[in-house]
Amino acid sequence: NDDGADLVETSYLMAGLLTARQYFNGADADETALRNDINELWNAVEWDWFRNGGQNVLYWHYSDAKQWIMNLPVQGWNECLITYILAVSSTTHSIPQSVYTNGWASGSSFLNGNAYYGYQLPLGPPLGGPLFFSHYSFLGINPNGLSDAYANYTTHTTNHSLINYEYCKANPRGRYGYGDSCWGLTASDIPGGYTASSPTNDIGVIAPTAAISSLPYTPAESMKALKFFYYVLGDKIWKEYGFVDAFSLHDLWFANSFLAIDQGPQIVMIENYRSGLLWNLFMSCPEVKAGMKSLGFSAPGL
Structure with a gap:
């Protein structure tokens, strides 16, 4: 179709x-x-x-x-x-x-405007939805200092990530393995299929791309998760193309798949955290500058 x-x-x-x-x-x-x-x-x-x-x-x-x-x-x-x-x-x-x-x-x-775990969420569904909402568009669009009539996007992307982190840490559904070192709900492969995991659709599957791609927003929390994935889970999830797409310690399941749309944001956001390279390049496009200004966006250098 x-x-x-x-x-x-x-x-x-x-x-x-x-x-x-x-x-x-x-x-x-x-x-x-x-x-x-x-x-x-x-x-x-x-x-x-x-x-x-x-x-x-x-x-x-x-x-x-x-x-x-x-x-x-x-x-x-x-x-x-x-x-x-x-x-x-x-x-x-x-x-x-x-x-x-x-x-x-x-x-x-x-529009949202509610607070979850003490963090106000300007936009989106309850508890923020899957974390890729704060990743895909912002691989190029730099949310730092960015605002318009609807939101401060630094606040939104950071708080969305923190809400996802706090949800996994609180673990209200008792999923085995969840915690401050093992968090991150977003779209991924799951046993027998695919779903967009989030705090409102939590089936016990963690996707490494969720926490790692939030590295620019939540560096301490994301780095702790990355080190847990790499050093503790190790070769259960670290394979020839990086981390496998997802895993469940609750069900003792480890994906054997790698999805480009999950691997790519990790690479891009690690570099944006390190140097801002991809943000700086995309935001330097004259057409994009003009377009964003026409929509009422403001940011340093825009």
Whole structure:
């Protein structure tokens, strides 16, 4: 049903390509050609077409055979902030601010404002949802010092991670192994399938990507988890491609899979914690600066 296009996955690809474009800034023929190829791809994305007839919201999926049959609007708070920022930032197929305001920011799960474990959560579902909500868009978008009419994104990403950590530490469902060294609920493989684990969907499975990709937000808590995963669990979960996707000490289950969308954020966020490299590159894109300003975002250097 989505064999034609997936706009959100396209936005992750484009964020990575724009980041690479900013890095390969040499004047030689190879780097010049690479930048030109990236710009050709970037400029060809028809963000505005995904308004599905000019509606004030973007739609996630399209099928050549079945058109808009999945009918899933991209709205509320989830992993898709990057999709709207790139759609607004496009110089060839952009969307107006009204689509962001009336589409993305209007969903029933967008604003939160409640406190959990003493941490206020500006956006998103109760207890924050799976941690990838604070990872995927923010591989390139730097939340440090970033704010708009809806949230301070330093507060949001940090508190979302801390709520997830405190939930696992409190362990209200009595999952064996949970604690201050073993935490992190997000989307991952599970025994016999796949789910988006969170404090409201806790089946006892920990995904290393959850705590490790939060390293820039919760360095002490994330590093403690990383060391537990590596030194204590060791070769039960550390394999040829890094940490396996997930594990359950409660059920004594260890995945034999590696998911790129879980491995990638670990690598990117470790580097963002170390140097801010990927944040600095993506946020240096002139189109992104202009797009974010037009939406009312403010941040140092924006």
